[in-house]
Amino acid sequence: MATGVANKMKAHFGEAIDVKIHLINSLEAANYVLRAATTVFLDDAWVPLDIATSASRMHEYLEQALASEGTNEGS
Secondary structure, three states, X not given: OHHHHHHHHHHHHHHHOOOXXXXXXXXXXXXXXXXXXXXXXXXXXXXXXXXXXXXXXXXXXXXXXXXXXXXXXXX
16 A cells, blocks of 8 residues: 555655665665554654555645755755
8 A cells, every 4th residue: 555655656756756665574674673564754754654555645745845855955
């Protein structure tokens, strides 16, 4: 479910976000204590599951994150 949402967000936001999908047994996941099969991070911050598995909520979440990133540039 979250993989589908991730792919939709990549299609919508394009180069504005860098999407990487790793399985729980990957080397990249080894540094985290993961308690669920679906775990999403944005800039090393955990995204709540109800957001990560909803395309509309994740879209809003990413828009807000990108907007706040833009306001922090040059600070």
